[in-house]
Amino acid sequence: MSDDGCQCSSLRVLKALASSITQSGVDWDELARAYDLAPEILYLNHASIGTIPRAIASARHRYLDLCETNPWLYIWGGAWEKERQDTRRRAAALMRCDADEVAITHNTTEGINVLAQGLPLGPGDEVLFSSMNHPGASVCWQQQAARRGFKVRRFEFPVAEADSMSADDIAAIYREQVRDATRVLVFPHVDNIVGFRYPLRQMASMAHELGVEFVVVDAAQAVGMIPVDVGASGVDFYATSPHKWLQAPKGTGLLYLRKAMQERVQPMWTTWGQARWKGTVRVFEDYGTRGMPEVLALGDALRFHDELGERRKHARLRDLWEHTRALVDATLRIRWRSPRDWKSSSSLYAVEVGGVNAPEAGQRLYEQHGIVLRAFGGAELNTFRLSPNVMTSKKQIERVVRIAAAL
Ligand SMILES: Cc1ncc(COP(=O)(O)O)c(C=O)c1O
Known part of the structure; x- marks a missing residue:
């Protein structure tokens, strides 16, 4: 691909995402539509493996297609060195x-x-x-x-x-x-x-x-x-x-x-x-x-990531974290098991549901409700790990907490 071709591909990525990212901020609901996560799935496992916006997946396909037009050039010939x-x-x-x-x-x-x-x-x-x-x-x-x-x-x-x-x-x-x-x-x-x-x-x-x-x-x-x-x-x-x-x-x-x-x-x-x-x-x-x-x-x-803005992304994850913590604290059967202040915490947190074996229940959450998360068991832990990313909505988190409380 010529320099222009690559730049064009990158610009296409940004253009595809432009409707959700404007100077005044990010429309998170609109951004969520830029991904291909299955609607029957509630994905709270970005810590295991993330997902990419459709526009980046398409860019990757374009690079793959182009590479096949002259493999030597793109892999060994230095066409993509820059x-x-x-x-x-x-x-x-x-x-x-x-x-x-x-x-x-x-x-x-x-x-x-x-x-x-x-x-x-x-x-x-x-x-x-x-x-x-x-x-x-x-x-x-x-x-x-x-x-x-x-x-x-x-x-x-x-x-x-x-x-x-x-x-x-x-x-x-x-x-x-x-x-x-x-x-x-x-x-x-x-x-x-x-x-x-x-x-x-x-x-x-x-x-x-x-x-x-x-x-x-x-x-x-x-x-x-x-x-x-x-x-x-x-x-x-x-x-x-x-x-x-x-x-x-x-x-x-x-x-x-x-x-x-x-x-x-x-x-x-x-x-x-x-x-x-x-x-x-x-x-x-x-x-x-x-x-x-x-x-x-x-x-x-x-x-x-630059376009989304590091500060905005971090603030979004913090907002989701605060929302989850408040819900958990207000739910008698669920206990927060991660650091309680954001400076020491992250968008990856553990909660424990009283009287529930987390690894077993985690499987049920997936099979019955499409909730994808990781569960930890063992001598010291019996927790669900929630790891939302920017496209996760507060409504989705509310649903997970509601279902977990009724396990
Ligand atoms: C803290 C940590 N380190 C390393 C890994 C391994 O990651 P990868 O398979 O991408 O090398 C993981 C995967 O979940 C992880 O959580």
């Missing part, structure tokens, strides 16, 4: 870091794998994380530890107390666990169980002061949902999955590697063409032939 770099620049602006610190990956799991395989670790070294880490940010360290002789220490986080914790409490819990051997600390920016928003800057400076060399953040649940300032946070690595909150095509990821840290990481993939990317962040995304239409459509999703 667009690839534009996607990187937009991603860097979103995360508030430099473009040469952003690798375009496929998801958070890949980003964390790059680090688990590439950081210089060996016998005597420890990687530390808590039970709040998603398996995608945990199991690769365990596999590498068995192969290379370093240790992984996973401690139990008191998740049942999360609803009364502050950011200071979180930092103190981790501080207590750091040992002389701890070289890597891994934690989520927003965890996927109760949606606690970790104090990045505080965590990074605590860890570095205690001698931790590499601070690794799993940001699968943060980018696109809350404003982030990775550059100023002091963390060393930050991996995310734009196919959740940023509303980008499935299988698109971003990995921030602080410039000064890049030479400490061995690239995970070894390819025939890698030498040309030596010394640049692109060694961490070069795995051979890549699906470029997704990279371009990720650029469109970033453009859409």
Whole structure:
């Protein structure tokens, strides 16, 4: 596609969404019509996987079609080189870091794998994380530890107390666990169980002061949902999955590697063409032939996010959060199990319904009412996780609370 063709495609995306986004604000009901979520479904699981506006899905199809007209040109011939770099620049602006610190990956799991395989670790070294880490940010360290002789220490986080914790409490819990051997600390920016928003800057400076060399953040649940300032946070690595909150095509990821840290990481993939990317962040995304239409459509999703406006999106999610909390607090059988102040919370929250087994009831909610959410069970948890995005309506949330209260 010529530059003009691509620009035209991106403009079409914005034009298709223009009826809902105006200078005076966003018409959220109108915006909800820009998606293809099935009407019989009530989708409250953007934390597992997001959805994308129809216009971005169409743009992706156009890129796929075009690619098939001359595959070599678009994949290897450099026809989309400018667009690839534009996607990187937009991603860097979103995360508030430099473009040469952003690798375009496929998801958070890949980003964390790059680090688990590439950081210089060996016998005597420890990687530390808590039970709040998603398996995608945990199991690769365990596999590498068995192969290379370093240790992984996973401690139990008191998740049942999360609803009364502050950011200071979180930092103190981790501080207590750091040992002389701890070289890597891994934690989520927003965890996927109760949606606690970790104090990045505080965590990074605590860890570095205690001698931790590499601070690794799993940001699968943060980018696109809350404003982030990775550059100023002091963390060393930050991996995310734009196919959740940023509303980008499935299988698109971003990995921030602080410039000064890049030479400490061995690239995970070894390819025939890698030498040309030596010394640049692109060694961490070069795995051979890549699906470029997704990279371009990720650029469109970033453009859409800009157009929607980070502040407006965050305010919308906060509004939905406040609405849900007020409903839950007014419903005797339902208890809020996530942080109670928005600064520590997020658009991912846990509620418990008295006398109900959440995993079992979650299945019924889906089968009988079309409600898509995630349920957690176990020794400490028996919760439904609600994770609405901007197109979720207050009416939908009211319906879910009403149905949950009658379970
Ligand atoms: C906190 C967290 N980390 C990592 C992942 C894995 O995401 P992906 O499959 O996009 O790598 C998830 C998925 O839900 C998650 O919630």
